[in-house]
Amino acid sequence: xxxxxxxNTEAAAQPKKGLIQRxxxxxxxxxxPFVITFLVFNIYPVFRTLQMSFMxxxxxxxxxxxxxxxxxxxxxxxxxxxAFLNTLKMWGxxxxxxxxxxxxxxxxxxxxxxxxxxxxxFRALFxxxxxxxxxxxxxxxxxxxxxxxGTVNQILLDAGIISAPVNWxxxxxxxxxxxxxxxxxxxxxxxxxxxxxxxxxGIDRSYFxxxxxxxxxxxxxxxxVTMPLLRPIMLYVAVTSLIGGLQLFxxxxxxSGTKGQPGRSLFTAVFYLYDMxxxxxxxxxxxxxxxxxxxxxxxxxxxxxxxxxxxxx
Amino acid sequence: MKAWSFWFRRLIASENTTRCFSFxxxxxxxxxxxxxxADLSALDEQVxxxxxxxxxxxxxxxxxxxxxxxYQACPGSVIYRRDIAxxxxxxxxxxxxxxxFASFSAIEDTAKKLQEKGYTIFGDTGALRWxxxxxxxxxxxxxxxxxxxxxxxxxxxxxxxYQKEYVAFAPEWSAAWYASMAGPLPMHAEWSALDEVAxxxxxxxxxxxxxxxxxxxxxxxxxxxxxxxGVCSGVCSFFGGxxxxxxxxxxxxxxxxxxxxxxxxxxxxxxxxxxxxxxxDVVSNLAVLEENKDYENESFGNQKTYSxxxxxxxxxxxxxxxxxxDACKDAFGAAIISVQKGEMTKxxxxxxxxxxxxxxxxxxxxxxxxxxxx
Numbered sequence: 001x002x003x004x005x006x007x008n009t010e011a012a013a014q015p016k017k018g019l020i021q022r023x024x025x026x027x028x029x030x031x032x033p034f035v036i037t038f039l040v041f042n043i044y045p046v047f048r049t050l051q052m053s054f055m056x057x058x059x060x061x062x063x064x065x066x067x068x069x070x071x072x073x074x075x076x077x078x079x080x081x082x083a084f085l086n087t088l089k090m091w092g093x094x095x096x097x098x099x100x101x102x103x104x105x106x107x108x109x110x111x112x113x114x115x116x117x118x119x120x121x122f123r124a125l126f127x128x129x130x131x132x133x134x135x136x137x138x139x140x141x142x143x144x145x146x147x148x149x150g151t152v153n154q155i156l157l158d159a160g161i162i163s164a165p166v167n168w169x170x171x172x173x174x175x176x177x178x179x180x181x182x183x184x185x186x187x188x189x190x191x192x193x194x195x196x197x198x199x200x201x202g203i204d205r206s207y208f209x210x211x212x213x214x215x216x217x218x219x220x221x222x223x224x225v226t227m228p229l230l231r232p233i234m235l236y237v238a239v240t241s242l243i244g245g246l247q248l249f250x251x252x253x254x255x256s257g258t259k260g261q262p263g264r265s266l267f268t269a270v271f272y273l274y275d276m277x278x279x280x281x282x283x284x285x286x287x288x289x290x291x292x293x294x295x296x297x298x299x300x301x302x303x304x305x306x307x308x309x310x311x312x313x
Numbered sequence: 314m315k316a317w318s319f320w321f322r323r324l325i326a327s328e329n330t331t332r333c334f335s336f337x338x339x340x341x342x343x344x345x346x347x348x349x350x351a352d353l354s355a356l357d358e359q360v361x362x363x364x365x366x367x368x369x370x371x372x373x374x375x376x377x378x379x380x381x382x383x384y385q386a387c388p389g390s391v392i393y394r395r396d397i398a399x400x401x402x403x404x405x406x407x408x409x410x411x412x413x414f415a416s417f418s419a420i421e422d423t424a425k426k427l428q429e430k431g432y433t434i435f436g437d438t439g440a441l442r443w444x445x446x447x448x449x450x451x452x453x454x455x456x457x458x459x460x461x462x463x464x465x466x467x468x469x470x471x472x473x474x475y476q477k478e479y480v481a482f483a484p485e486w487s488a489a490w491y492a493s494m495a496g497p498l499p500m501h502a503e504w505s506a507l508d509e510v511a512x513x514x515x516x517x518x519x520x521x522x523x524x525x526x527x528x529x530x531x532x533x534x535x536x537x538x539x540x541x542x543g544v545c546s547g548v549c550s551f552f553g554g555x556x557x558x559x560x561x562x563x564x565x566x567x568x569x570x571x572x573x574x575x576x577x578x579x580x581x582x583x584x585x586x587x588x589x590x591x592x593x594d595v596v597s598n599l600a601v602l603e604e605n606k607d608y609e610n611e612s613f614g615n616q617k618t619y620s621x622x623x624x625x626x627x628x629x630x631x632x633x634x635x636x637x638x639d640a641c642k643d644a645f646g647a648a649i650i651s652v653q654k655g656e657m658t659k660x661x662x663x664x665x666x667x668x669x670x671x672x673x674x675x676x677x678x679x680x681x682x683x684x685x686x687x
Contacts, residue, residue, distance in 0.1 A: 058346065058347075060343065060347035060349075061346045061347045061348060077672055078668065078672060079668070079669065079672045079673075148501075148510075173656075262654070262656065263651055263657075264647075276673075280640065280673055282673075
């Protein structure tokens with residue numbers, strides 16, 4: 001027995017050359033398409049962008065190494081910081097509406113009193129705007145919000161809410177920014193709703209039962225049970241929204257007719273970066289802006305994590 | 314320069330089978346700098362002596378080496394309606410009408426007179442941008458951004474024309490703008506489909522400021538107004554666009570490619586053929602233009618349009634062109650729009666213009682006598 005056990009131990013300790021190694025090799029072949037695609041389309045661009053950020057480079061011709069000049073310029077670039085502020089404004093409106101609406105719907109759909117039916121249908125309906133291409137959404141809202149012929153102004157005028165057509169997208173910069181925030185919230189609240197619903201449904205029912213027995217009302221239940229237990233999901237939604245929101249580009253680009261107007265108010269950080277790279281041919285500087293943006297997003301994410309986990313600490 | 318051209322540039326560098334290619338005038342500096350264009354110095358003397366001067370200058374890189382040649386010349390003009398000119402000013406003579414566009418203040422007066430009779434001077438104030446290079450380059454040799462009195466006049470004129478509604482608010486390339494060439498159009502059509510603005514008050518546009526290819530657009534969209542147009546000079550001579558041909562530096566068949574370009578640009582028969590085939594395009598071949606200078610263009614009231622364009626080309630000062638022109642014009646245009654819409658004062662808009670250009674091109678500077686310091 002002792003000899004047999006020793007043999008087993010030795011066999012376990014030695015690398016299994018035959019069958020397992022062949023299996024490993026097959027596994028590598030299965031992984032290879034993803035690995036190659038990942039290396040070529042994710043890893044290489046990141047390192048190439050980093051390299052370019054230290055260069056004076058137009059996207060063609062000579063590349064000159066200029067150390068941190070692009071980064072120094074980025075920190076002094078008032079237009080970039082204006083664009084970043086615009087991004088924050090648009091994202092701010094977006095996240096408040098997006099999370100607020102998603103949370104409200106989550107409460108309604110989870111409240112035993114309302115006994116809402118057809119959750120799967122509503123979930124699909126709420127998620128639908130996420131599936132529509134941003135170009136189509138932009139075109140749709142551009143048509144709806146046209147200040148002379150748009151449906152929104154017609155309805156508001158007919159209802160007597162406004163006395164003159166509102167210039168939603170080409171008038172005041174702030175109005176246009178708010179519009180982008182609202183449209184973004186409409187596009188993405190369905191996704192947040194699904195996340196929050198999954199989070200709420202993952203909470204053990206016994207907590208709610210215990211709270212009911214203890215005499216907690218619906219508001220107490222929501223603030224003392226649901227919200228604390230939802231915090232990890234809220235954090236996830238907020239962080240992913242922040243990462244996406246600070247990279248906002250397509251919606252303002254299309255809604256402003258690719259110009260960022262009125263008065264550069266729809267110029268976001270990524271829009272500015274794009275303009276520098278492909279319209280102004282300053283590829284090196286645009287690469288540095290991309291990394292500055294990456295740093296900013298990292299800092300914001302760290303702050304978000306810190307704030308959301310503060311109580312637990 | 315848009316994103317697609319960036320990828321196109323990459324394609325050229327990697328594609329060894331492309332022997333020669335054609336591209337727009339605005340792409341020339343980048344293509345030269347990228348090293349895609351082969352040296353065409355062997356044709357330098359011929360191009361210098363036989364083609365329009367500004368096209369020869371434009372085809373040279375920063376070191377003065379010829380790298381691109383154009384079969385086209387695109388001098389600018391004011392294309393105007395002769396019937397409206399007679400109605401409002403009592404004459405349709407190009408020299409007399411040219412006086413109405415000789416300066417920005419003259420343009421304001423002309424616009425006012427036209428409005429009194431129910432007409433508008435341009436589709437929109439963007440038409441004035443062609444005159445933004447009237448007397449100084451946008452950036453001088455010292456790297457200073459130049460906003461001289463002419464540019465300030467252009468600024469004021471664009472604001473006045475907009476705020477007093479002397480223009481039709483039909484931007485270039487909009488449906489209303491095209492439609493206006495054949496007859497009345499609704500005011501404030503902007504980019505809307507015509508049926509959407511059918512109820513608006515109507516007007517007729519008096520003139521279009523465009524390079525010579527624009528005259529072909531007007532002619533082709535004139536409908537019943539064909540023959541009612543004329544061409545005259547504006548505030549200054551200018552040019553815009555044009556197709557250039559070059560040999561791919563990476564080609565293994567440069568000699569054959571050069572011969573092909575020589576055939577396309579320097580051969581008189583080819584120029585004659587293109588003049589006829591295009592039905593009115595302006596070629597860069599001086600000899601062929603000279604042959605046709607007395608041609609009476611019936612689309613333009615039998616005006617001798619080639620003769621007119623030859624005169625305009627002679628006045629083009631290529632030394633005013635810089636690599637910063639597009640960026641400066643865009644930023645200046647945005648500043649004008651801000652004032653037109655009441656978002657900024659003129660002072661704020663000019664400060665913003667300098668800020669945009671300086672931020673985009675940190676190597677440039679604001680001169681001590683810039684209008685924002687006055």
